[in-house]
Amino acid sequence: MASKPSSNPLARVLTNYRGANREAAGRYLGELANRQRAARILNPTEVGGEYDAGRLLTTTMGGHLHAITHEDLRTFRQNVQLLGKRFRGGITAKAIIDLSLPEDRERANREIKTAVPMQSIGGRVHFITNAGPKSDVARHHVHVEFLTFSAAVSSPGPAADLVKPVVSGALKFDCDCGRHTYWYRYIATVGKYNSGRDETGFPKIRNPNLRGVACKHILRVMQQLSMPIIKQQIARMIENARENLDKRPKVLSKKQAEQIAEQQRAQETWKRSKVETTSEKRQRLAQARAVAAVVERARAAPAGKVTPRSVESAKKQFVQKAKTLAAMGVLSPKQLQTMLAKLG
Numbered sequence: 001m002a003s004k005p006s007s008n009p010l011a012r013v014l015t016n017y018r019g020a021n022r023e024a025a026g027r028y029l030g031e032l033a034n035r036q037r038a039a040r041i042l043n044p045t046e047v048g049g050e051y052d053a054g055r056l057l058t059t060t061m062g063g064h065l066h067a068i069t070h071e072d073l074r075t076f077r078q079n080v081q082l083l084g085k086r087f088r089g090g091i092t093a094k095a096i097i098d099l100s101l102p103e104d105r106e107r108a109n110r111e112i113k114t115a116v117p118m119q120s121i122g123g124r125v126h127f128i129t130n131a132g133p134k135s136d137v138a139r140h141h142v143h144v145e146f147l148t149f150s151a152a153v154s155s156p157g158p159a160a161d162l163v164k165p166v167v168s169g170a171l172k173f174d175c176d177c178g179r180h181t182y183w184y185r186y187i188a189t190v191g192k193y194n195s196g197r198d199e200t201g202f203p204k205i206r207n208p209n210l211r212g213v214a215c216k217h218i219l220r221v222m223q224q225l226s227m228p229i230i231k232q233q234i235a236r237m238i239e240n241a242r243e244n245l246d247k248r249p250k251v252l253s254k255k256q257a258e259q260i261a262e263q264q265r266a267q268e269t270w271k272r273s274k275v276e277t278t279s280e281k282r283q284r285l286a287q288a289r290a291v292a293a294v295v296e297r298a299r300a301a302p303a304g305k306v307t308p309r310s311v312e313s314a315k316k317q318f319v320q321k322a323k324t325l326a327a328m329g330v331l332s333p334k335q336l337q338t339m340l341a342k343l344g
Protein backbone atom coordinates (compact mmCIF):
# COMPACT_ATOMS: atom_id res chain seq x y z
CA MET A 1 0.00 0.00 0.00
CA ALA A 2 3.07 2.27 0.19
CA SER A 3 2.96 3.11 -3.50
CA LYS A 4 3.97 6.67 -4.37
CA PRO A 5 1.23 8.87 -5.85
CA SER A 6 3.20 9.16 -9.10
CA SER A 7 2.95 5.40 -9.69
CA ASN A 8 -0.83 5.41 -9.24
CA PRO A 9 -2.56 5.93 -12.59
CA LEU A 10 -5.56 7.55 -10.89
CA ALA A 11 -3.44 10.07 -9.01
CA ARG A 12 -1.45 10.91 -12.14
CA VAL A 13 -4.43 11.91 -14.26
CA LEU A 14 -4.57 15.47 -12.87
CA THR A 15 -0.79 16.03 -12.59
CA ASN A 16 0.27 19.16 -14.51
CA TYR A 17 -3.43 19.85 -15.10
CA ARG A 18 -2.79 23.20 -16.81
CA GLY A 19 -0.50 21.52 -19.32
CA ALA A 20 -3.11 18.95 -20.40
CA ASN A 21 -4.29 21.06 -23.32
CA ARG A 22 -0.84 21.58 -24.75
CA GLU A 23 -0.13 17.89 -24.22
CA ALA A 24 -3.25 16.95 -26.24
CA ALA A 25 -2.29 19.35 -29.07
CA GLY A 26 1.28 18.01 -29.12
CA ARG A 27 0.11 14.41 -29.31
CA TYR A 28 -2.32 15.30 -32.08
CA LEU A 29 0.39 16.92 -34.21
CA GLY A 30 2.89 14.14 -33.48
CA GLU A 31 0.41 11.48 -34.54
CA LEU A 32 -0.55 13.45 -37.65
CA ALA A 33 3.11 13.72 -38.68
CA ASN A 34 3.60 9.97 -38.14
CA ARG A 35 0.54 9.21 -40.19
CA GLN A 36 1.70 11.42 -43.04
CA ARG A 37 5.07 9.66 -43.10
CA ALA A 38 3.53 6.17 -42.99
CA ALA A 39 4.06 4.32 -46.25
CA ARG A 40 2.29 1.03 -45.69
CA ILE A 41 -1.26 2.42 -45.66
CA LEU A 42 -3.99 0.82 -47.77
CA ASN A 43 -5.87 3.82 -49.19
CA PRO A 44 -9.49 3.97 -50.43
CA THR A 45 -8.65 3.81 -54.16
CA GLU A 46 -6.69 0.63 -53.51
CA VAL A 47 -9.53 -0.92 -51.52
CA GLY A 48 -11.70 0.15 -54.45
CA GLY A 49 -9.72 -2.13 -56.76
CA GLU A 50 -6.67 -0.17 -57.96
CA TYR A 51 -4.25 -2.15 -55.86
CA ASP A 52 -0.75 -2.88 -57.07
CA ALA A 53 0.27 -6.31 -55.74
CA GLY A 54 3.89 -5.13 -56.04
CA ARG A 55 3.35 -3.07 -52.87
CA LEU A 56 3.28 -6.34 -50.92
CA LEU A 57 1.02 -5.03 -48.19
CA THR A 58 -0.11 -7.66 -45.68
CA THR A 59 -3.31 -8.37 -43.80
CA THR A 60 -4.49 -10.61 -40.96
CA MET A 61 -7.83 -11.29 -42.69
CA GLY A 62 -8.81 -14.92 -42.05
CA GLY A 63 -6.68 -15.07 -38.90
CA HIS A 64 -3.13 -15.26 -40.33
CA LEU A 65 -0.68 -12.71 -41.71
CA HIS A 66 -0.38 -12.89 -45.49
CA ALA A 67 0.05 -10.70 -48.60
CA ILE A 68 -3.22 -9.00 -49.59
CA THR A 69 -5.15 -10.87 -52.30
CA HIS A 70 -8.04 -9.79 -54.55
CA GLU A 71 -10.31 -11.93 -52.39
CA ASP A 72 -9.25 -9.90 -49.33
CA LEU A 73 -9.94 -6.62 -51.13
CA ARG A 74 -13.42 -7.84 -52.03
CA THR A 75 -14.10 -8.69 -48.37
CA PHE A 76 -12.72 -5.29 -47.28
CA ARG A 77 -15.10 -3.54 -49.69
CA GLN A 78 -18.06 -5.55 -48.35
CA ASN A 79 -17.09 -4.75 -44.76
CA VAL A 80 -16.87 -1.03 -45.55
CA GLN A 81 -20.21 -1.03 -47.37
CA LEU A 82 -21.98 -2.79 -44.49
CA LEU A 83 -20.48 -0.30 -42.06
CA GLY A 84 -21.46 2.72 -44.15
CA LYS A 85 -25.06 1.51 -44.21
CA ARG A 86 -25.24 1.16 -40.44
CA PHE A 87 -24.49 4.79 -39.58
CA ARG A 88 -26.05 8.08 -40.63
CA GLY A 89 -23.69 10.55 -38.97
CA GLY A 90 -23.22 10.68 -35.26
CA ILE A 91 -23.76 7.88 -32.77
CA THR A 92 -25.29 7.82 -29.27
CA ALA A 93 -23.50 6.97 -26.03
CA LYS A 94 -25.87 4.04 -25.59
CA ALA A 95 -25.10 2.67 -29.07
CA ILE A 96 -21.36 3.02 -28.45
CA ILE A 97 -21.60 0.88 -25.31
CA ASP A 98 -24.01 -1.60 -26.93
CA LEU A 99 -21.78 -2.06 -30.01
CA SER A 100 -18.49 -2.23 -28.08
CA LEU A 101 -16.48 -5.43 -27.77
CA PRO A 102 -16.69 -7.27 -24.40
CA GLU A 103 -12.89 -7.02 -23.99
CA ASP A 104 -13.02 -3.22 -24.29
CA ARG A 105 -15.84 -3.01 -21.72
CA GLU A 106 -13.92 -5.30 -19.41
CA ARG A 107 -10.79 -3.09 -19.67
CA ALA A 108 -12.85 0.05 -19.08
CA ASN A 109 -14.39 -1.48 -15.94
CA ARG A 110 -11.08 -2.78 -14.60
CA GLU A 111 -8.70 0.04 -15.48
CA ILE A 112 -10.36 3.34 -16.35
CA LYS A 113 -12.04 5.09 -13.43
CA THR A 114 -11.63 8.82 -14.02
CA ALA A 115 -13.09 10.95 -16.82
CA VAL A 116 -13.03 14.70 -16.19
CA PRO A 117 -14.52 17.24 -18.66
CA MET A 118 -11.64 19.70 -18.32
CA GLN A 119 -12.48 22.08 -21.15
CA SER A 120 -15.25 22.90 -23.59
CA ILE A 121 -15.53 25.02 -26.71
CA GLY A 122 -19.19 25.21 -27.61
CA GLY A 123 -20.44 21.61 -27.70
CA ARG A 124 -16.98 20.07 -28.10
CA VAL A 125 -15.78 18.80 -24.74
CA HIS A 126 -12.24 17.75 -23.90
CA PHE A 127 -12.21 14.96 -21.31
CA ILE A 128 -9.10 13.63 -19.64
CA THR A 129 -9.14 10.03 -18.43
CA ASN A 130 -6.57 8.04 -16.49
CA ALA A 131 -4.42 5.67 -18.54
CA GLY A 132 -4.22 1.90 -18.02
CA PRO A 133 -1.63 0.47 -15.57
CA LYS A 134 0.73 -0.59 -18.36
CA SER A 135 0.54 2.68 -20.28
CA ASP A 136 3.62 4.88 -20.74
CA VAL A 137 1.52 8.06 -20.42
CA ALA A 138 -0.32 9.48 -17.41
CA ARG A 139 -3.64 10.19 -19.12
CA HIS A 140 -5.56 10.13 -22.38
CA HIS A 141 -7.45 12.86 -24.17
CA VAL A 142 -10.98 12.12 -25.33
CA HIS A 143 -12.94 14.69 -27.35
CA VAL A 144 -16.72 14.50 -27.56
CA GLU A 145 -18.76 16.70 -29.87
CA PHE A 146 -22.44 16.87 -28.85
CA LEU A 147 -24.38 17.41 -32.04
CA THR A 148 -27.52 18.75 -30.34
CA PHE A 149 -25.61 21.19 -28.11
CA SER A 150 -26.36 24.32 -30.18
CA ALA A 151 -30.04 23.40 -30.30
CA ALA A 152 -30.07 23.17 -26.47
CA VAL A 153 -28.28 26.53 -26.17
CA SER A 154 -30.96 28.24 -28.30
CA SER A 155 -33.96 26.36 -26.83
CA PRO A 156 -36.11 28.01 -24.20
CA GLY A 157 -36.06 26.62 -20.68
CA PRO A 158 -33.56 25.90 -17.92
CA ALA A 159 -30.28 24.29 -19.00
CA ALA A 160 -30.73 21.47 -16.47
CA ASP A 161 -33.82 20.28 -18.38
CA LEU A 162 -31.98 20.25 -21.70
CA VAL A 163 -28.97 18.20 -20.62
CA LYS A 164 -30.58 14.81 -21.05
CA PRO A 165 -31.34 15.15 -24.77
CA VAL A 166 -27.80 16.49 -25.28
CA VAL A 167 -25.96 13.63 -23.56
CA SER A 168 -28.25 10.93 -24.93
CA GLY A 169 -28.36 12.39 -28.44
CA ALA A 170 -26.02 12.01 -31.41
CA LEU A 171 -22.35 12.76 -30.87
CA LYS A 172 -18.93 12.37 -32.45
CA PHE A 173 -15.76 11.38 -30.62
CA ASP A 174 -12.01 10.93 -30.72
CA CYS A 175 -9.33 9.46 -28.43
CA ASP A 176 -5.56 9.83 -28.70
CA CYS A 177 -4.75 6.24 -27.67
CA GLY A 178 -3.35 3.49 -29.90
CA ARG A 179 -6.50 1.39 -29.76
CA HIS A 180 -8.58 4.20 -31.25
CA THR A 181 -5.86 5.20 -33.71
CA TYR A 182 -5.14 1.76 -35.16
CA TRP A 183 -8.38 -0.18 -34.62
CA TYR A 184 -11.27 2.23 -34.54
CA ARG A 185 -10.56 5.62 -36.16
CA TYR A 186 -11.14 4.25 -39.65
CA ILE A 187 -14.51 2.79 -38.57
CA ALA A 188 -15.44 6.13 -36.95
CA THR A 189 -14.56 7.95 -40.18
CA VAL A 190 -16.66 5.64 -42.36
CA GLY A 191 -19.45 5.73 -39.73
CA LYS A 192 -19.39 9.56 -39.76
CA TYR A 193 -18.96 9.90 -36.01
CA ASN A 194 -15.27 10.74 -35.95
CA SER A 195 -14.34 14.01 -34.22
CA GLY A 196 -10.58 14.02 -34.79
CA ARG A 197 -8.61 13.75 -38.01
CA ASP A 198 -10.18 11.49 -40.60
CA GLU A 199 -8.55 8.11 -41.13
CA THR A 200 -8.62 6.88 -44.72
CA GLY A 201 -6.26 3.91 -44.31
CA PHE A 202 -8.07 0.55 -44.03
CA PRO A 203 -6.98 -1.27 -40.79
CA LYS A 204 -5.77 -4.31 -42.75
CA ILE A 205 -3.60 -5.74 -39.93
CA ARG A 206 -5.29 -4.73 -36.65
CA ASN A 207 -8.95 -4.84 -37.57
CA PRO A 208 -9.69 -6.09 -41.13
CA ASN A 209 -13.18 -7.29 -40.09
CA LEU A 210 -13.98 -3.81 -38.72
CA ARG A 211 -15.20 -5.16 -35.37
CA GLY A 212 -15.99 -3.02 -32.33
CA VAL A 213 -16.41 0.68 -31.94
CA ALA A 214 -14.65 2.24 -28.96
CA CYS A 215 -11.60 1.98 -26.69
CA LYS A 216 -11.76 1.74 -22.89
CA HIS A 217 -11.27 5.53 -22.46
CA ILE A 218 -14.21 6.40 -24.72
CA LEU A 219 -16.35 3.77 -22.97
CA ARG A 220 -15.68 5.27 -19.53
CA VAL A 221 -16.56 8.75 -20.83
CA MET A 222 -19.80 7.43 -22.38
CA GLN A 223 -20.78 5.73 -19.09
CA GLN A 224 -20.04 8.92 -17.15
CA LEU A 225 -22.38 10.94 -19.38
CA SER A 226 -25.27 9.41 -17.42
CA MET A 227 -23.90 10.45 -14.00
CA PRO A 228 -25.32 13.57 -12.26
CA ILE A 229 -21.93 15.22 -11.66
CA ILE A 230 -21.09 15.19 -15.39
CA LYS A 231 -24.60 16.25 -16.38
CA GLN A 232 -24.26 19.25 -14.05
CA GLN A 233 -21.09 20.24 -15.87
CA ILE A 234 -22.77 19.95 -19.26
CA ALA A 235 -25.66 22.12 -17.97
CA ARG A 236 -23.09 24.72 -16.91
CA MET A 237 -21.60 24.58 -20.42
CA ILE A 238 -25.03 25.26 -21.92
CA GLU A 239 -25.48 28.26 -19.57
CA ASN A 240 -22.02 29.51 -20.43
CA ALA A 241 -22.70 29.28 -24.14
CA ARG A 242 -25.91 31.28 -23.64
CA GLU A 243 -24.07 34.04 -21.80
CA ASN A 244 -20.93 34.17 -23.94
CA LEU A 245 -21.15 33.93 -27.68
CA ASP A 246 -17.40 34.22 -28.09
CA LYS A 247 -16.70 30.46 -28.39
CA ARG A 248 -13.63 30.87 -26.23
CA PRO A 249 -12.56 27.73 -24.37
CA LYS A 250 -14.06 27.30 -20.92
CA VAL A 251 -11.65 25.53 -18.60
CA LEU A 252 -12.66 23.72 -15.41
CA SER A 253 -10.61 24.78 -12.35
CA LYS A 254 -8.23 22.21 -10.93
CA LYS A 255 -10.26 22.19 -7.71
CA GLN A 256 -13.45 21.30 -9.60
CA ALA A 257 -11.56 18.66 -11.58
CA GLU A 258 -10.32 17.13 -8.33
CA GLN A 259 -13.84 17.07 -6.90
CA ILE A 260 -15.13 15.21 -9.95
CA ALA A 261 -12.24 12.73 -9.90
CA GLU A 262 -12.79 12.21 -6.16
CA GLN A 263 -16.49 11.53 -6.62
CA GLN A 264 -15.83 9.10 -9.47
CA ARG A 265 -13.41 7.25 -7.20
CA ALA A 266 -16.00 7.10 -4.40
CA GLN A 267 -18.63 5.74 -6.82
CA GLU A 268 -16.28 3.29 -8.50
CA THR A 269 -18.01 0.20 -7.09
CA TRP A 270 -21.54 1.40 -7.80
CA LYS A 271 -23.50 -0.75 -10.20
CA ARG A 272 -24.38 2.43 -12.08
CA SER A 273 -20.67 3.05 -12.64
CA LYS A 274 -20.28 -0.16 -14.59
CA VAL A 275 -19.92 0.04 -18.36
CA GLU A 276 -22.59 -2.44 -19.41
CA THR A 277 -24.72 -2.94 -22.51
CA THR A 278 -28.51 -2.68 -22.48
CA SER A 279 -28.84 -6.48 -22.49
CA GLU A 280 -26.22 -6.92 -19.74
CA LYS A 281 -28.13 -4.44 -17.61
CA ARG A 282 -31.44 -6.16 -18.31
CA GLN A 283 -29.91 -9.49 -17.30
CA ARG A 284 -28.45 -8.05 -14.08
CA LEU A 285 -31.80 -6.52 -13.10
CA ALA A 286 -33.65 -9.76 -13.86
CA GLN A 287 -31.22 -11.69 -11.67
CA ALA A 288 -31.62 -9.16 -8.85
CA ARG A 289 -35.41 -9.48 -9.12
CA ALA A 290 -35.18 -13.28 -8.98
CA VAL A 291 -33.03 -13.17 -5.84
CA ALA A 292 -35.41 -10.65 -4.23
CA ALA A 293 -38.36 -12.94 -5.01
CA VAL A 294 -36.68 -15.94 -3.33
CA VAL A 295 -35.86 -13.88 -0.25
CA GLU A 296 -39.43 -12.58 -0.14
CA ARG A 297 -40.87 -16.12 -0.36
CA ALA A 298 -38.59 -17.32 2.44
CA ARG A 299 -39.56 -14.36 4.61
CA ALA A 300 -43.27 -14.91 4.00
CA ALA A 301 -43.14 -18.67 4.64
CA PRO A 302 -43.40 -18.74 8.50
CA ALA A 303 -46.67 -16.85 8.27
CA GLY A 304 -48.18 -19.83 6.48
CA LYS A 305 -50.08 -22.62 8.22
CA VAL A 306 -47.91 -24.75 10.49
CA THR A 307 -48.93 -28.35 10.19
CA PRO A 308 -47.20 -31.48 11.55
CA ARG A 309 -46.35 -32.25 7.95
CA SER A 310 -44.67 -28.86 7.27
CA VAL A 311 -42.66 -29.18 10.50
CA GLU A 312 -41.54 -32.66 9.49
CA SER A 313 -40.53 -31.43 6.05
CA ALA A 314 -38.55 -28.47 7.46
CA LYS A 315 -36.81 -30.84 9.88
CA LYS A 316 -35.88 -33.15 7.05
CA GLN A 317 -34.45 -30.28 5.00
CA PHE A 318 -32.47 -29.05 7.98
CA VAL A 319 -30.94 -32.50 8.63
CA GLN A 320 -30.03 -32.80 4.97
CA LYS A 321 -28.28 -29.39 4.97
CA ALA A 322 -26.45 -30.10 8.21
CA LYS A 323 -25.19 -33.42 6.84
CA THR A 324 -23.97 -31.74 3.65
CA LEU A 325 -22.11 -29.10 5.68
CA ALA A 326 -20.53 -31.86 7.79
CA ALA A 327 -19.48 -33.72 4.63
CA MET A 328 -17.87 -30.50 3.35
CA GLY A 329 -15.97 -30.16 6.62
CA VAL A 330 -17.77 -26.98 7.65
CA LEU A 331 -19.25 -28.74 10.70
CA SER A 332 -17.28 -31.13 12.89
CA PRO A 333 -18.89 -34.57 13.61
CA LYS A 334 -19.41 -33.41 17.21
CA GLN A 335 -21.20 -30.20 16.12
CA LEU A 336 -23.40 -32.24 13.80
CA GLN A 337 -24.31 -34.63 16.61
CA THR A 338 -25.18 -31.75 18.96
CA MET A 339 -27.38 -30.12 16.32
CA LEU A 340 -29.25 -33.30 15.49
CA ALA A 341 -29.74 -34.09 19.22
CA LYS A 342 -31.37 -30.67 19.70
CA LEU A 343 -33.92 -31.47 17.04
CA GLY A 344 -35.24 -34.27 19.21
Ligand SMILES: [Zn+2]
Nearest residue numbers: 175177215217
Ligand atom coordinates in the same frame (compact mmCIF):
# COMPACT_ATOMS: atom_id res chain seq x y z
ZN1 LIG B 1 -8.62 5.51 -26.05
